[in-house]
Amino acid sequence: MPAILEDPSTTISTPPSLSLSLKSNLPQITTPIKTTLKSGVPVTLYPVTSGPSSLPQTLIRFLHREFSTEIERGCTYPMEEAMGAERFKEYWFGMFAVVALIDLDYSGALSEPGNEALSEDRDWEKECLGTFYVKPNYPGRCSHVCNAGFLTTGAVRNQGVGMVMGKAYLHFAPLLGYKYSVFNLVFENNVASVKIWEKLGFDVIGRVPGAARLANSEKLVDALIIGKDLVDKEVVVEE
Template identity: 50%
Template sequence: MSSAYGAIARPLSTATLGSVLPRHATLRPSSSADQQNGHSTNNQATLFALSKSPSQTDSTFTLSASLHATLLNAMHKVFNTEVERGDTYPQEFILTEEQFLGYFLGGDAFVLIKGDYKDAREVGAKASAEEWDQDLLGFFYVKPNFPICNGGFMVNPRHRGLGLGGILGKAFLKVVPLIGYKASMFNLVFESNVASIKLWRRLGFKEIGRVPNAGRLRGQGELGGEAKEGYVDAIQFYWDFETMAVPVEYDA
């Protein structure tokens, strides 16, 4: 795998992601009526690993990008929408399909979809990215980070308010040790990304540093003319899996 420090091999691990995947979660009620009733229709979600090609050894918990190409198209669309909004990711330009695949599938990738699935083979293919819009909830990657790991997270904007950030964050803390990483650091959580900062603090990540003017984001400030760009600080969050226990309640 490639990192800012060159190619770094994925750590060796005897553990299997099949011990925690597929991972199931209950979504937060999406309306006042749901909250009063204490439930909502189709409020279950399932987290799968995502790989470039099919594998016989992990086919029960891994979706294949080659079999679900339209799912990758939908993820690409969600990611570029966030880049264009310009508050959370450092990219100054939207990514091509090839760039996105290299960026999000360059390490270990995971995707949360609506529905209660026991096996990845139960997830049917869809004809277009638009057909995934109702079911694609969020996704994240895990990559080497000299040589601990880093993570990048994305929530489908049409499904905000369902507690997806917490679901993805807790899943991250469960899968990372199984992959073999001993610690994780989020290098650049921009202070404009208020929701993420609140989430990592709430989940118990250590706040270990601040990088002044780390991001030049199109959604922040004024840098001349009509361009809405500005420099923002970034906060660094850390989790040491050898000294910080993942709370038992994060199992679900």
């Protein structure tokens, strides 16, 4: 479920109010989420709060390749060229991110996933399902409005990973202190992504006509601006 990144050359630092939320809600923010795909495969979503150095480098290299491939497809992200590996690490994992992995007990490696779940020697192509980050959409006085970028790995498309990560996003974003979520550029012809956000209670709050030149369309494609209030709102999934 790719979503759209903002300008990767810009950096917004963590505002003090969100740093306080991170500290006060640390046990909940750092606790992995266990769930299942629609096929019944058990999945754990691991929060990443200590930057890219806390992750296996083999995992980061795999996700960078997946991200670069998605950019090269030219259908879901606005950039025409993928960013380098070092820039990707800081951009994606520099503030707060989540990585979705198949449970080790399901693959037979361990009975209970622990620190070994993020070991260097896992087969990421088979066991890593996707990742997303959360960060402020605007600086300063508007930094309580968040944005997110999503990446579903190529081998697990159409298995419900996008919905699992979308629900996890709505779990973590309020704990991080965010009050509202905005996705700036969701291309209208990315039907699967639009449906996920609609099911999770997001609304289309704006439209940018002819915003994108995409590889899967001969015509310019409109971009939707999608938003959701994160305060005192339950996640209600429409069937």
